[in-house]
Amino acid sequence: MTIIFIKGRGAISGIAEGEALVAKESFQGDSAINFETGEIVQKGHILEGKNLAGSILVLAGGRGSTGWSCRLHAAAINGVGPAAMIFPKMDSRTAGAAAVLNIPVVTDLDKDPFMEINTGDLLRIDGDKGIVEIVQKN
Amino acid sequence: MILTDVEKAILDGKEGTLKQKALEFIVRYAKVLDAEKLCKVTKAHLFAGAHGYLRTVQRDVDNTISLMHFCSEETLPIKNIACYSQTDSGPMDPDQWEILGFTQEESRENQEYLDRYLRAGIHLVGSCIPYMLGFIPTRGEHYVSTESHAIIFMNSLWGACGNADGIEAAFCSAVSGRTPLWGNHIMDNRKGNILFHIESKPQTISDWDLVGFTVGKKIPSFSIPVLNGSFELPDSERMRSSFASMATTGGIELCHIVGLTPEAITLSDAFGGTVPKDAITITEKDISEAQDFLCSGNLGKIQFVSLGCPHYSIEQIKKVADFLSNKKVHEEVELQIWTAAPIKSIADKCGYTSIIFKAGGKLVCGSCPILTNKWPRNASGIAFDSVKQANYMKPRTGSTNLYYGSMEKCLEAAINGEWD
Missing domain, CATH: 3.30.499.10 (Aconitase, domain 3)
Incomplete structure (x- = not known):
């Protein structure tokens, strides 16, 4: 298959590969993730039951508590954090989390990631060049 | 990014390693946001104490603070807070911990954290409502806070400038005295862009609480809501409940209420003369659905x-x-x-x-x-x-x-x- 590229701005440098977890309505900052296991536990959320560990999060923006960053931070310290993150635009919750996790992050995208990427797609992120590659569709 | 000579000196380590690390974080955060420069912070409201997410780290107190507040593997004891600071809510009542079922060991650990913050110059107020407890940033003043609803309250009612940056960014701002000049810190960015027509006639605190939940649920990301309708204007108790629930479901940091909040005296003021991107109606049915969910x-x-x-x-x-x-x-x-x-x-x-x-x-x-x-x-x-x-x-x-x-x-x- 043809590899699909989405171009944007590299917000945090580095290269990562992993499976996408996609949610146009982001999870909330409190009581959304189990930071010991990486499981998403927010009731009724589209990603409820999925696991953050090693994933590439594709989210619209932050919601809920300002603990958005610190709970992902705890998950990362526990070895169950995401490998990279993609946001169509930055907001303060997601940008704070990006700076904390210091993993590859691409933002300000030239295509709508929610039209192009589905949960389970294999992605490669280049945070230096600001490129998202959809390597394999789920 | 444009940095001042003072900021460059801090990054060179001239004011100590902790302040250097804290400002390095703020600069990284600013680059993620694509901010051009930083601004001076006058007040910081900080999520402090032996909170649950820290307990999973299983390191000693100084090491945990260094890692989880300042993103530093090197242990750097917290000191010399750069602006007026006070604590947000903690993991327990520090005085009445026993009647809540905490052990002496848990209380002692929490107290160890509090002692560190106090020595660093942070006032032990311990509340999510700083705006009722001496933390009063006025119009155009740049502050940081770790309490999501307090940010909406102080931005919306007082015209103060804060973003929902997160716990680490808030601590790094408190120590470095800087935050990215971005988002709500720039007055031109604060115009509303989504109109909410509140048809449900909220009156009680509960009504406003449920309106907040629903607004937060329905609002698209990256939006500033403007609430309008023929409702009786809410008082501060109603607003703080509404902002609290709004901040759990939405990414909202500023909420204009037409005829009440100072940047929204009229509908036209609230949108700065621009056309809303969308208009959403909140009905009685939405409110009863929220009640049923909760x-x-x-x-x-x-x-x-x-x-x-x-x-x-x-x-x-x-x-x-x-x-x-x-x-x-x-x-x-x-x-x-x-x-x-x-x-x-x-x-x-x-x-x-x-x-x-x-x-x-x-x-x-x-x-x-x-x-x-x-x-x-x-x-x-x-x-x-x-x-x-x-x-x-x-x-x-x-x-x-x-x-x-x-x-x-x-x-x-x-x-x-x-x-x-």
Whole structure:
């Protein structure tokens, strides 16, 4: 298959590969993730039951508590954090989390990631060049 | 990025390693945001104490603070806070920890954190309502806060400038004295872009709480809501409940209310003369759906009731005392009323604390069930008068019935021992 590229701005440098977890309505900052296991536990959320560990999060923006960053931070310290993150635009919750996790992050995208990427797609992120590659569709 | 000579000197380590690390974080955060420069912060409100997410790290206190607040593997004891600072809610009532079921060891650990913050110059206020406790950033003033609803309150009602950056960014701002000049820190960015027509005629605190939940649910990311409609303008108690629930479901940091908040005296002011990107109507049906989502339909016995999120004002505590006067909380029910320690001291003087205590309730300070995570695990039913508590407790409570209702409804249930 043809590899699909989405171009944007590299917000945090580095290269990562992993499976996408996609949610146009982001999870909330409190009581959304189990930071010991990486499981998403927010009731009724589209990603409820999925696991953050090693994933590439594709989210619209932050919601809920300002603990958005610190709970992902705890998950990362526990070895169950995401490998990279993609946001169509930055907001303060997601940008704070990006700076904390210091993993590859691409933002300000030239295509709508929610039209192009589905949960389970294999992605490669280049945070230096600001490129998202959809390597394999789920 | 444009940095001042002072900022460059801090990054060169001329003011110590902690401040250097803190500013390095703020610069990294600013680059993620694509901010051009930084601005000076005058006030910081900080999520402090032995919180649950820190306990999973399992390192000593100084190492944990370095890693989890400043993103530094190197242990750098916290010191020399650069601006006025006070603590947000903690994981327990630092004085009444025993009646909440904490062990001496847990209390000692929390106290160790608090001692570090106090030595660094952070005032131990311990509350989610800094705006009622001496933390009053005025129009155009740049502050940081770790409490999501307090950010909406101070931005919207006072025209102060804060973003919902997160815990680490707030600590790094407090130490470096800087935050990215971005988002709500730039007055031109603060115009509304989504119109909410509130058709549901909210009146009570609960009505406004549910409106906030619904606005947060329906709002697209990256939006500033403008609430309009023929409702009676909400007072500060209604607004803080509404902002608290709005901040749990949405990414909202600023909320204009037409005819009330200063950047929205008229509808045209609120949008700065631009056309809203979208218009959303909040109906009675939306509100009853929110109520149904938050409150179990399985009526039955309850064993735990918690009120006071956001922390109750003295006016709300008086209402509780009036309600409980000469009444008894059901013997199987634990009733917690949450406030801030300075407000409890007023309640002590006014006799409200003893009325609540005599009725079988507890007036406790500086935390809430979301943060203590102490509630009877064998309970068949637990109740809250706050959408924020109910919404955040929902994933934790399993088969226990979770109830949401007004202060009065919750107090009645606490007395009867059941939700009907």
